[in-house]
Amino acid sequence: LAKTTQPISMDSYEGQEVNITCSHNNIATNDYITWYQQFPSQGPRFIIQGYKTKVTNEVASLFIPADRKSSTLSLPRVSLSDTAVYYCLVGDPPGLGYSTLTFGKGTMLLVSP
Amino acid sequence: ETGVTQSPTHLIKTRGQQVTLRCSSQSGHNTVSWYQQALGQGPQFIFQYYREEENGRGNFPPRFSGLQFPNYSSELNVNALELDDSALYLCASSPPGQASYEQYFGPGTRLTVT
Numbered sequence: 001l002a003k004t005t006q007p008i009s010m011d012s013y014e015g016q017e018v019n020i021t022c023s024h025n026n027i028a029t030n031d032y033i034t035w036y037q038q039f040p041s042q043g044p045r046f047i048i049q050g051y052k053t054k055v056t057n058e059v060a061s062l063f064i065p066a067d068r069k070s071s072t073l074s075l076p077r078v079s080l081s082d083t084a085v086y087y088c089l090v091g092d093p094p095g096l097g098y099s100t101l102t103f104g105k106g107t108m109l110l111v112s113p
Numbered sequence: 114e115t116g117v118t119q120s121p122t123h124l125i126k127t128r129g130q131q132v133t134l135r136c137s138s139q140s141g142h143n144t145v146s147w148y149q150q151a152l153g154q155g156p157q158f159i160f161q162y163y164r165e166e167e168n169g170r171g172n173f174p175p176r177f178s179g180l181q182f183p184n185y186s187s188e189l190n191v192n193a194l195e196l197d198d199s200a201l202y203l204c205a206s207s208p209p210g211q212a213s214y215e216q217y218f219g220p221g222t223r224l225t226v227t
Binding site: 034041042043044045046049085087101102103104105106 | 117146153154155156157158201205215216218219220221223
């Protein structure tokens with residue numbers, strides 16, 4: 001699995017847009033990019049996954065440039081409840097439900113009033 | 114639909130003892146993975162079970178073992194507990210035929226070894 005680098009922490013205020021960038025210079029052709037969110041003392045929660053360009057769901061957007069060596073998770077209008085650790089993962093999603101996840105240390109996002 | 118559940122919520126054990134943690138996967142999910150999360154770190158993959166067989170293993174010693182049952186629930190067993198085994202143990206399940214990294218995590222079991 002490709003190694004990822006993300007900021008250790010970020011601060012924001014309620015209502016702002018937050019962009020968390022992840023570097024993955026050694027991403028392989030078949031690798032997908034996946035983001036998880038984790039609140040204290042809870043299991044991680046899947047946010048979004050993408051391969052190239054832009055993916056959007058009800059929670060976030062994921063921007064992936066053409067060279068795919070980085071990706072940006074965008075959280076629109078964050079609230080206090082978005083305070084959490086965000087993990088970027090890169091790897092080849094297997095078929096048949098065989099999948100393992102390799103987590104780094106993630107980015108601790110703190111949203112203030 | 115019931116999500117992934119784990120028991121117990123918290124557990125305190127003494128060094129050298131053995132512990133069994135339990136996980137019920139989300140309905141219809143036939144793959145279960147276990148992770149260890151130390152304080153301030155990301156989850157680390159222990160092993161995965163698919164159709165009652167171990168399907169992959171991370172860098173953990175043999176004293177970490179597991180089982181998956183016909184109903185896809187699972188157990189994680191740790192023998193000869195060490196102080197460094199103190200962590201949050203997470204179970205995650207995923208449905209069959211899904212080519213995705215989307216796994217569904219339980220709330221975890223907080224294990225403290227003294």
